[in-house]
Amino acid sequence: MLKILKYSFxxxxxxxxxxxxxFFYLLLGIVLLFLNNNLSKAVITLMNVIIxxxxxxxxxxxxxxxxxxxxxxxxxxxxxxxxxxxxLGQYFGVALSLSMSLILGLGLPFVFxxxxxxxxxxxxxxxxxxxxxxxxxxTALAFNIALANENKIKGFxxxxxxxxxxxxxxxxxxxxxxxxxxxxxxxxxxxxxxxFNPIDLSRVLILLKLDISALLGYTxxxxxxxxxxxxxxxxxxxxxxxWILIPTYFIKKQASKKDF
Amino acid sequence: MIxxxxxxxxxxxxxxxxxxxxxxxxxxIFAILGPxxxxxxxxxxxxxxxxxxxxxxIKLNGNTIKKDWKYRKEIDYLPQIxxxxxxxxxxxxxxxxxxxxxxxxxxxxxxxxxxxxEPFLNKKLGNLSGGTKQKVNLVLTFMFDSPLIILDExxxxxxxxxxxRLKGLxxxxxxxxxxxxxxxxxxxxxxxxxxxxxxxxxGKIYFKGTISELKSKTDQPDFEHAIASILTKSYA
Numbered sequence: 001m002l003k004i005l006k007y008s009f010x011x012x013x014x015x016x017x018x019x020x021x022x023f024f025y026l027l028l029g030i031v032l033l034f035l036n037n038n039l040s041k042a043v044i045t046l047m048n049v050i051i052x053x054x055x056x057x058x059x060x061x062x063x064x065x066x067x068x069x070x071x072x073x074x075x076x077x078x079x080x081x082x083x084x085x086x087x088l089g090q091y092f093g094v095a096l097s098l099s100m101s102l103i104l105g106l107g108l109p110f111v112f113x114x115x116x117x118x119x120x121x122x123x124x125x126x127x128x129x130x131x132x133x134x135x136x137x138x139t140a141l142a143f144n145i146a147l148a149n150e151n152k153i154k155g156f157x158x159x160x161x162x163x164x165x166x167x168x169x170x171x172x173x174x175x176x177x178x179x180x181x182x183x184x185x186x187x188x189x190x191x192x193x194x195x196f197n198p199i200d201l202s203r204v205l206i207l208l209k210l211d212i213s214a215l216l217g218y219t220x221x222x223x224x225x226x227x228x229x230x231x232x233x234x235x236x237x238x239x240x241x242x243w244i245l246i247p248t249y250f251i252k253k254q255a256s257k258k259d260f
Numbered sequence: 261m262i263x264x265x266x267x268x269x270x271x272x273x274x275x276x277x278x279x280x281x282x283x284x285x286x287x288x289i290f291a292i293l294g295p296x297x298x299x300x301x302x303x304x305x306x307x308x309x310x311x312x313x314x315x316x317x318i319k320l321n322g323n324t325i326k327k328d329w330k331y332r333k334e335i336d337y338l339p340q341i342x343x344x345x346x347x348x349x350x351x352x353x354x355x356x357x358x359x360x361x362x363x364x365x366x367x368x369x370x371x372x373x374x375x376x377x378e379p380f381l382n383k384k385l386g387n388l389s390g391g392t393k394q395k396v397n398l399v400l401t402f403m404f405d406s407p408l409i410i411l412d413e414x415x416x417x418x419x420x421x422x423x424x425r426l427k428g429l430x431x432x433x434x435x436x437x438x439x440x441x442x443x444x445x446x447x448x449x450x451x452x453x454x455x456x457x458x459x460x461x462x463g464k465i466y467f468k469g470t471i472s473e474l475k476s477k478t479d480q481p482d483f484e485h486a487i488a489s490i491l492t493k494s495y496a
Contacts, residue, residue, distance in 0.1 A: 003360055075339060075357075079357065259271065
């Protein structure tokens with residue numbers, strides 16, 4: 001698997017898109033730092049961008065890579081290589097190169113700005129960690145969609161829908177249900193509902209770390225009580241990991257059954 | 261060498277293989293023929309484990325291939341459509357496949373010389389013509405020394421000189437005692453090089469034997485007409 005990972009990674013490192021993605025984050029980091037002139041504020045703005053953009057890029061890139069390397073995959077399938085390691089290798093190749101672009105692209109301007117000297121360092125690190133988690137999660141989901149759909153257009157369509165659902169529609173439904181059931185105690189419900197969407201989970205995790213949960217009112221207090229503790233942090237990291245493990249398991253399962 | 265029993269495969273509602281039984285012994289060139297969509301590629305891909313059959317068994321040297329992958333070390337496969345990662349150069353691709361098979365063969369240099377590929381070694385695969393890609397494909401297939409060679413439409417896009425070289429290559433591999441499976445639609449090519457033919461029709465083996473046996477069975481003087489007579493009978 002490591003060999004496949006290595007080659008997928010090299011292949012992507014040469015492709016133009018990895019650089020576009022890298023320079024985009026580089027530019028974003030620089031612009032935000034100059035506009036805000038404040039590390040903590042830049043981190044908050046950045047969070048809003050990352051939380052929606054990283055999943056989008058992860059899904060699109062994952063689907064695109066799978067379809068583009070289809071013939072090559074067929075070549076690999078005829079080699080003495082285990083089937084599941086081909087697909088897992090490709091998946092980790094894509095996810096790692098995307099994470100690298102994210103970490104380096106954002107990391108460089110912040111390092112030069114002096115993030116190591118500031119108190120915002122842990123917030124920033126948390127931001128990069130959740131960004132990496134989101135990349136891993138959404139690339140895995142994208143690979144599942146691509147494996148299940150021979151038709152490229154359908155695959156892309158489902159991938160965009162998935163992103164739209166997780167990033168926008170889920171929140172809408174969530175908010176509406178909160179308003180509809182406002183007479184009932186909703187803290188447990190909202191905690192659990194947050195767990196079912198990795199984007200929401202990451203957002204809440206960062207917001208609470210940034211200590212602006214007061215903005216969220218009563219629910220914020222409940223969330224703070226839960227996520228602010230070490231227990232909450234461990235649980236949410238575990239949930240994010242499960243969000244990686246389950247799609248990865250399904251990649252494995254689909255890969256061993258599919259005809260080429 | 262290869263033992264196939266009661267192989268069934270369908271894609272959706274389309275039943276492609278309907279109980280194929282086939283024994284192929286070690287040594288010799290076997291051509292798998294049949295009209296378009298008769299299941300030639302599906303059959304080959306089942307042997308390679310790329311297509312997973314609904315039922316039936318495939319054994320290679322007495323061992324079943326189900327859920328195994330190491331047996332592919334014994335097979336060199338030339339896919340029908342040569343499409344490679346466009347970002348890589350020819351040299352890198354060859355190096356990579358060698359690395360994947362953990363096989364330190366030097367035969368690739370010989371083959372590059374044979375197909376005159378030196379000027380293309382540092383070019384990106386995306387910029388090569390179809391015929392050149394097919395030559396690269398042939399180098400990748402023949403550079404290993406496996407006892408079973410499977411060629412799916414090896415002549416596609418080749419110029420006459422490359423075609424002569426390919427025939428020479430196939431014959432020299434046969435002399436080493438290897439088993440070679442070929443699919444092709446070019447009847448003169450098949451007639452020239454194959455020892456035995458396997459004719460697939462509607463998902464079953466219709467005929468297996470030598471070309472002269474086929475001629476006498478169909479009462480036709482030449483090979484092309486013999487094949488045509490099978491097809492017209494089946495279409496009628």
